[in-house]
Every structure is written in structure tokens, then in C-alpha cells.
Amino acid sequence: AQAATGSNPQLQWRSKQREGKMSRAVLQVFEEYQKARVTFVQTVADLATRPQNIDALQNAGVMALLRPLLLDNVASIQQSAALALGRLANFSDELAESVVTHEILPQLVYSLSQQNRFYKKAAAFVLRAVSKHSPQLAQAVVDSGALDALVTCLEEFDPSVKEAAAWALGYIARHTKELAQSVVDAGAVPLLVLCFQEPELTLKRISASALSDICKHSPELAQTVVDAGAVSLLAKDISHNDAPLKRQVCSCLAQIAKHSVDLAEVVVESEIFPRILHCLKDIDEFVRKNAATCIREIARHTPDLAKLIVNAGGVAAMVDYITEARGNNRLPGIMTLGYIAAFSETLALAVVVSKGIPPLKDALINEPEDHLKAASAWSLGQIGRHSPDHARALAEADVLRRLLAVYLHQDSSEDLQTKAKRALKSVIQKCTHLPALEPLLEAPPNILKYVVQQFAKVLPNDINARRSFVQSGGLQKIQEVKAEVGSKLHDYIDEINMLYPPEIVQYYSPNYAETLLKKMDEFNPSS
Numbered sequence: 357a358q359a360a361t362g363s364n365p366q367l368q369w370r371s372k373q374r375e376g377k378m379s380r381a382v383l384q385v386f387e388e389y390q391k392a393r394v395t396f397v398q399t400v401a402d403l404a405t406r407p408q409n410i411d412a413l414q415n416a417g418v419m420a421l422l423r424p425l426l427l428d429n430v431a432s433i434q435q436s437a438a439l440a441l442g443r444l445a446n447f448s449d450e451l452a453e454s455v456v457t458h459e460i461l462p463q464l465v466y467s468l469s470q471q472n473r474f475y476k477k478a479a480a481f482v483l484r485a486v487s488k489h490s491p492q493l494a495q496a497v498v499d500s501g502a503l504d505a506l507v508t509c510l511e512e513f514d515p516s517v518k519e520a521a522a523w524a525l526g527y528i529a530r531h532t533k534e535l536a537q538s539v540v541d542a543g544a545v546p547l548l549v550l551c552f553q554e555p556e557l558t559l560k561r562i563s564a565s566a567l568s569d570i571c572k573h574s575p576e577l578a579q580t581v582v583d584a585g586a587v588s589l590l591a592k593d594i595s596h597n598d599a600p601l602k603r604q605v606c607s608c609l610a611q612i613a614k615h616s617v618d619l620a621e622v623v624v625e626s627e628i629f630p631r632i633l634h635c636l637k638d639i640d641e642f643v644r645k646n647a648a649t650c651i652r653e654i655a656r657h658t659p660d661l662a663k664l665i666v667n668a669g670g671v672a673a674m675v676d677y678i679t680e681a682r683g684n685n686r687l688p689g690i691m692t693l694g695y696i697a698a699f700s701e702t703l704a705l706a707v708v709v710s711k712g713i714p715p716l717k718d719a720l721i722n723e724p725e726d727h728l729k730a731a732s733a734w735s736l737g738q739i740g741r742h743s744p745d746h747a748r749a750l751a752e753a754d755v756l757r758r759l760l761a762v763y764l765h766q767d768s769s770e771d772l773q774t775k776a777k778r779a780l781k782s783v784i785q786k787c788t789h790l791p792a793l794e795p796l797l798e799a800p801p802n803i804l805k806y807v808v809q810q811f812a813k814v815l816p817n818d819i820n821a822r823r824s825f826v827q828s829g830g831l832q833k834i835q836e837v838k839a840e841v842g843s844k845l846h847d848y849i850d851e852i853n854m855l856y857p858p859e860i861v862q863y864y865s866p867n868y869a870e871t872l873l874k875k876m877d878e879f880n881p882s883s
Contacts, residue, residue, distance in 0.1 A: 390430060397425055397436035404443035413444065414451065419458045426463050431472060438464065438478035442485045449489035456486065456493065461500035468505040473514045480509060480520035484527045491531040498528060498535065503542035510547035515556040522551055522559070526566030533573035540570060540580050549584045557598050564590065564604035568611050575615035582612060582622055591626035599640035606635060606646035614653040620661055624654060629668040636677045641685060648677055648688035655692050659699040666703060671696060671710040678715040686719055687731055694735030701742040708739060708749045717755050720762060726769040733759060733772065737779025744788040751792030756783060760799055781806050788814050790821055790830075797833040805845040808834060812851040822855055831856065832864040 400418060403409040418440075425437035441460060445452040455461065464479040483502050487494040502524075509521035525544050529536040539545075544566075551563040567586055571578040581587075586608075593605045609628065613620040628650075635647035651670060655662050665671070671693070678689040693712050697704035707713075713736070720732040736759065740750040750756060762768055763776040784806040787793055796807045811830070815822050825831055831852070839846035853861045 390433075393425065393428065393430070393433050394436070397422070397433055397440060401436050401440035401443060404440050404447070407447065410444065410447050410451070414454070418444065419451075419454050419460070423458055423460055423463070426460065426467065431475065434467070435474050435478045438467075438475060438482055442478060442481040445482055446485035446488070449493065452486040452489050452493050455482065456496045461486070461497060461502065465500050465502050465505050468502075468509065473512065473517050476509055476512070476517045477520045480506060480517070480524045484520070484524035487524060487527040487531075491535060494528045494531050494535050497524075498538050503528070503538060503544075507542045507544050507547060510544065510551060515554060515559050518551050518554070519556070519559045519562050522548060522562045522566045526562065526569045529566065530569035530572075533577070536570045536573045536577050540577060545570065545580055545584045545586075549581075549586050549589065552586070552589055557601060560593070561598075561601050561604050564593075564601065564608050568604060568608035571608060571611035572614075575619060578612045578615050578619055581608075582619065587612065587622055587626045591623075591628050594628055594631050594635065599638065599643050602635060602638065602643045603640065603646050606632070606643065606650045610646065610650035610653045613650060614656075617657045617661070620654045620657045623650075624661065624664060629664065629670070633668065633670060633673040636673050641681075644677065644681065645685045645688065648674065648681075648685075648692065652688040652692040652695065656695040659703065662696040662699050662703055665692075666696065666706045671706050671712065675707075675710050675712045675715060678712075678719065683723070683725070684728070686723070687728060690716060690719055690728070690731045690735050694731070694738045697735065698738040701746065704739050704742050704746055708746065713739065713749060713753045713755065717753055717758060720755075720758055726772045729762060730769070730772040730775045733762065733775040733779045737775070737782050740779070740783035741786060744786055747783045747787035748789040748792065750783055751787055751789050756780065756787070756792060757795050759783075760796060760803065763803070764800070777803065784810060790814055790825065791828070794825075794828055794830050794833075797830060797837075801837075801839070801843075801845055804837065805843075805848065808837075808845060808848040808852070812848040815852060815855055826856070826860065826864075831860070835861070835865045 400413065400422065403413060422437045422441055425433055426441075428434050428437065441455060445455045461483070464482055468476055468479050483497050483506065487497045506521045506524050509517050510525075512518055512521075525539050525548070529539040548563045548566050548570075551559055552567070554560065554563075567581050567590075571581050590605050590608055593601060594609075596602055596605070609623050613623040632647050632650060635643050636651075638644050638647070651665060651674065655665050655670075674689050674692050678686050678693070681689060693707050693716065697707045697712075716732045716736050716739075720729050720736065723729055723732070736750060736755055740747045740755070759776045759780045763773055763780065768776070780803055784793065784796070784803075787810055790811060793807050793810055796803065799807060811825065811834075815825060834849050834852060837845070837849060839849055
């Protein structure tokens with residue numbers, strides 16, 4: 357029969373046709389299986405974008421089903437599986453933990469060095485999504501050997517791969533000093549600085565953000581970024597048109613400047629002034645806030661740095677910023693004025709002259725958050741504590757009464773009360789403008805003693821002040837104070853009373869009317 361088939365072309369053709377149909381039937385099974393896998397991973401990746409589907413996917417055991425698809429022989433399936441895992445891990449720390457427990461990380465790390473650029477992007481996204489939740493999960497990513505693979509990705513030609521890798525490295529570094537050090541030890545910093553010099557805006561932003569996440573933990577880590585030549589490059593982009601990039605640049609410079617005088621001076625020497633002051637007027641509120649934060653971190657270190665900011669026109673710019681900003685965005689500006697004013701009389705006077713007191717007073721009165729009120733109270737105290745002139749500027753702006761009101765308010769936090777009390781004490785002890793102190797004669801004894809002490813200091817040398825103290829009712833008010841015998845307050849009141857004739861003191865005493873009535877009862881006209 358075989359011989360017959362071999363010699364008969366027609367039979368041979370039919371036989372081949374049958375074999376072709378059979379192989380097509382087999383191939384069709386594989387094609388359908390492949391289509392089903394494609395449909396499955398793409399659908400799961402799509403479902404994972406909506407939070408309401410996450411629990412159902414998790415309960416259906418999606419992690420175990422996606423894991424083998426990371427090693428699929430079809431590249432698009434691998435990429436979709438990685439994308440789906442990234443979206444799931446991004447959703448919650450529980451799902452990110454699940455990626456770790458299903459031992460998916462080693463597979464991703466292996467594939468990062470083997471696969472195409474699309475897969476590398478997706479794999480880096482998963483690593484970032486896992487790392488973002490906690491130091492423990494970020495450490496799991498480091499332990500899987502991901503750092504070397506991610507750093508290698510920073511050298512890829514494709515900007516989007518670099519971007520994904522830089523983003524993941526930043527998310528690892530942001531948690532702790534130790535994790536940031538791991539990123540540095542893997543050689544990421546010089547490559548991130550190179551990425552920052554690329555023309556792609558997104559890559560520049562993410563590189564600056566990652567450098568900021570490294571800098572923030574310690575002076576040593578910030579120094580590593582400085583040594584890589586980042587500061588001058590960052591400073592150039594303070595005037596960039598792109599707001600998200602300016603946010604990251606200002607943030608990174610702030611994270612460098614905050615650690616020490618030397619690092620702050622490196623930032624200043626990159627000639628950020630006066631250009632960074634223009635950022636305080638930027639249309640983007642986060643650019644404004646980050647610029648204010650950077651200036652604050654420079655101002656806090658030394659009188660010379662504070663003076664440099666003043667000379668660049670920084671105080672007036674910051675006063676405008678606080679006047680316009682609201683809520684937490686005000687905080688870095690409020691603190692900056694306090695830091696500058698704290699250093700010397702001259703610098704505090706620069707804040708007064710630039711009309712810094714009204715917006716600080718406004719924040720003290722109108723900001724609902726106690727930590728903002730506390731910061732304002734602290735800064736006002738730093739302005740007023742230097743001399744009688746400084747204290748008078750605060751007193752004439754009715755700041756003392758406002759500080760007292762905040763101190764006495766029942767809902768004020770302990771920190772706010774402490775800062776308001778310290779500010780009151782330091783300003784009152786310098787204040788010689790007595791009319792401004794008179795409203796404080798109704799303060800509680802722990803504040804009142806400082807107020808009365810100032811009257812006791814000033815009244816002996818000023819006859820007009822002694823007269824107006826009687827006319828305004830001040831002398832009467834201190835007679836009404838119930839001070840413990842032997843207390844400082846009692847001593848100060850006695851010192852003031854000694855300045856007046858006994859008859860006047862007696863006249864304004866609370867029981868004077870009763871004494872007169874008693875004398876009238878005892879008086880006998882007939883005798």
C-alpha cells in the first residue's frame with residue numbers, strides 16, 4: 357500500500373493534506389490558548405485600575421495566576437502580567453506584601469536584565485509599587501537584588517526605562533537613611549545626576565525627586581549628591597518654565613541646605629538668589645511653598661546667611677508670600693521671618709520695616725491650626741525680644757493682647773500656650789511703652805508679674821507716665837490684684853505704690869469705700 361501511495365501523486369497529495377489539517381488543528385489549540393492568556397492578562401490589568409475590583413481579584417487568587425505569566429514565551433503577555441501586578445501592588449500594602457510572599461520579586465529582577473524596554477518599564481513599576489508602602493517592603497525589594505538591576509536601567513538608551521528605574525530608586529530611598537545609603541552604594545547618584553541633564557522633562561523631574569529623597573536623611577548623603585555636581589545643575593533650573601520640575605528642584609535644594617552651614621553655603625554659592633525669590637510669586641502653589649522652604653532652610657543657620665537673604669530682598673518677598681498664602685503653605689514663610697529676626701536687632705528691624713508683623717499677627721488670629729498659630733507666636737517673639745523699639749512695634753500692632761488671648765484660650769494646645777507665653781514674656785520684658793501694656797493688667801498672675809515689673813521699672817523715672825497710670829485706671833487695677841505676700845508680683849506692686857502719696861493709693865484700693873463708711877459710722881458730730 358505504501359508503495360502504491362508513493363507511486364501515486366494524487367494519494368500523496370491527499371495524505372499531506374490530512375497531515376496539514378491535523379497540524380493546523382494542533383496549532384489552533386495553542387493559538388487559542390495564547391489568545392486566552394492575552395485576554396486574561398489584559399483584562400486583569402484593566403480591572404486592576406478600578407479600586408472596587410481589587411478585593412474580588414485578590415479573592416480569586418490573581419497573584420498565583422499572574423506569576424507564571426511573567427515567564428511567558430510571549431513578550432506582550434509578560435508585560436501585561438507585570439503591569440497588572442504593579443497596579444495591584446500599588447493599591448495597598450497587603451497586596452504589595454502578597455507580591456513578596458509569592459516570590460515574584462526575584463523573577464522581576466532577573467527579567468530586568470534580560471528583557472526588552474517595555475518589560476523593563478513594567479517590572480520597574482512593580483518594584484516601585486511594592487517599595488512605596490513601607491521600609492520593610494522596600495527592604496524586601498533591596499534584598500531581592502533589585503538595586504543593581506535598577507541602576508543598570510539608568511544607563512539604558514530609552515528615557516522611559518530610565519524614568520521608571522529612577523522612580524523606583526527614589527521610592528526605596530525615601531523611607532530610611534539605611535535604604536538611601538543602599539541606593540547610594542549601588543552607584544545610583546552619578547547616574548541620577550546624568551539623567552537630570554537629559555532633555556526629557558519627566559526624566560528630569562523624577563531624577564530630581566529621587567536625589568531629594570536621598571539627600572533628606574543625613575549630611576553625609578546630601579554631601580554625596582553635592583560631590584556628584586548636582587547643586588549647580590539644579591540651581592540652573594530654578595528659572596525653568598516647567599512648574600513640576602521647579603517644585604522638585606526647590607525641594608532638593610532645601611533637603612541639601614537643611615543639614616549644615618557648609619551645605620547651605622554650597623546652595624547659596626550656586627547663585628540661587630535672587631532667582632528663587634521669583635518662585636515665591638509662581639502661579640503653582642507647590643513651587644511657591646518649596647521655594648519658601650528652601651529659603652527657610654538657608655536662613656536658619658547663621659546671621660551671615662540670614663543677612664544675605666535680607667540683602668537680596670528676601671524679607672519683603674517672604675512677607676508678600678505669607679500675606680497671600682493660606683494654611684500649611686504659610687508655615688515655611690512664618691518660620692523664615694522668625695529665624696531671620698532671631699539673629700540680631702538689625703535683622704529683626706528689617707522684618708519690622710518690611711511690614712512683617714501684620715501677616716504674622718493675621719496668622720496668629722485667623723489660622724485654624726494650632727501649629728501655625730504657635731509658629732506665628734514664636735516668630736513674633738523673636739522680632740520683639742531685642743529692644744524697647746522692637747517691643748513697641750509689636751505692642752502698637754496690638755500683638756501682645758492677641759498673644760494673651762491665644763494663651764488663655766481653652767482650646768489652645770500645650771505647645772501653642774508655651775510659645776505664646778514665652779513670646780509674651782520676652783516682649784513684655786523689653787516693652788517700655790506703658791499704654792500698650794495696660795490692657796495686660798488683667799492677665800493671670802504668671803504673665804501679670806512681667807507686666808507689673810515693667811511699670812515698676814519705668815514709672816520711677818517718668819512723672820507723666822505716673823500721672824497717666826492713675827488717669828487710665830492702671831493704679832486702681834493693680835490695687836485689685838490679689839498677690840501673695842512675699843511673691844515677686846506683690847513686691848512689684850509695693851514698689852509702684854511707693855511712688856504715690858498714701859492717700860491716692862488708699863483712694864484706689866478696693867475697700868476704700870467701706871473704710872470711709874466705717875469712719876462715717878464712727879464719726880460723732882456732737883462730740
